[in-house]
Amino acid sequence: MAAHIPFVNTPRDCKILSKYYKDSHIIRVSLESISKIRTQLPSNMPLWIDPAIDGYHHRLITKWPEDRREWNKTLSQLWKSLEDVFNKFDGYEILSDKKHWIKGELPRLETFVNQVLDKCYSFNPTWISIPQLPLVNDGGRNKINEWLAQATAKWKKQNQRGIKLILPVIFTSTIQLTKKQMRDNKFESIKNCYEIANADGIWMADTNLSDQNRNDQYPNRYAKLIEFHDNIKESLPKAIKITGPYWGLNLVLWARGLCDYPAVSLGSPYVYYISCGTARPGSIRLAIPPIKRWVVASKELHTWLEKVLTQIGPEDSARKELSDLVQNFNVYRQRDHAIDQVAKFYKKWFDEIEPIPDKGRALALFQNLSSAYVLGKQLPDLPTTALPYCSGKMLEAGKAAEQLMLKCL
Secondary structure, three states, X not given: OEOOEEEEOOHHHHHHHHHHXXXXXXXXXXXXXXXXXXXXXXXXXXXXXXXXXXHHHHHHOOOOOOOHHHOOHHHHHHHHHHHHHHOOOOOOOHHHOHHHOOHHHHHHHHHHHHHHHHHHHOOOOOEEEOOOOOOOOOOOOHHHHHHHHHHHHHHHHHHOOOOEEEEEEEEOOOHHHHOHHHHHHHHHHHHHHHHHHOOOEEEEEEOOOOOOOOOOOHHHHHHHHHHHHHHHHHHOOOOEEEEOOOOOHHHHHHHOOOOOEEEEOOOOOOOOOOOOOOOOOOOOEEEEHHHOEEEEOOHHHXXXXXXXXXXXXXXXXXXXXXXXXXXXXXXXXXXXHHHHHHHHHHHHHHHHHOOOOXXXXXXXXXXXXXXXXXXXHOOOOOXXXXXXXXXXXXXXXXXXXXXXXXXXX
16 A cells, blocks of 8 residues: 555545545545545545544634624634534534633533544544644643543543544644744643553644745745654654645655655645635646646746747657646646646656655655756746746746755755
8 A cells, every 4th residue: 555645625536536546555534524525435445534623723813703793704604614513512612712721621521522533433434633723832722732632542441442543733833843942842742642642643734834835934944844753753753653735845754754654635735724714716736747846827837838848859758748738738727637637646756756665765756856856947937827926036947846855865
């Protein structure tokens, strides 16, 4: 079985999964979506169910009016998303307001956790995520996360559940990793929750790391995230380790042996979105395989691709993939076809690296990205419409591959 873990959320994801990722070791599905897609999942694939408790983050960071009549459309949608998932469980309001985070409410919290985990368990999973709130800059959620970990450990012990528990670690701010004191504090809190829950694994995701939308600070961000994973590996050597989804940094961490499984998206998006949010259709994006880049399928991109083809020799291995993009551009600009094109490329990219023995995998990925970087250096800058959040050097065609390449070894 392949080491990647697809994150499956929608019926379209199920189709991509069946088409390209049936060799996955396990698939991750949220309690938010499992009931809607369960019948569309391959019956023989192990499940990792996440209880979607991170969705309470939206409620906790938003100033809510006391009177529901004053809620705007976004607030109403957020609360409805939470209620749709959790209102069937006793005590579901506890996590929505810090005033309930007191010892007197612990029995209700345990009841809530028991019912949520029982629901997750009803889908016959191999792994279940420990209920946890995403990390914030201060320590205001440390105690509630410890109580959630404690309740989970108690649930597993009392019911003798034969499943593995995965601790979610969801970063919500860049400085949680880049500021040393804050990073150290988070590390100790995470380790504490892991031990309290008697967890089997840890899943780490930075919700702010969209590693195609770069700026000059990204090398430092990459370095600190890698350092954090290195510390986790040293302190929790027996833990199952999962990271991502990202576009490329998950593959770097995996190739370097700092995680066991890279989490992968199924065509879109290559970042983790916190559960129960308001869905917004993003721009239609395509993969440019020879330079390992994920870009918006703008009209200017088509012009750029046509220009690039005039600079690529007939014997160049990149020519076939670039010609396919030019010839089928109008087809690929349709959302379903675009997602399929990206998913197909990403699976092929992973399959190029996985057969390499563990000790040589980081070097193999370095060489893979180095080839993309060298080609990209010979090409004109990408149009700003293809990379709307980038400017200056970040528009260089080989920049994505370069920044990932430099963190491989």
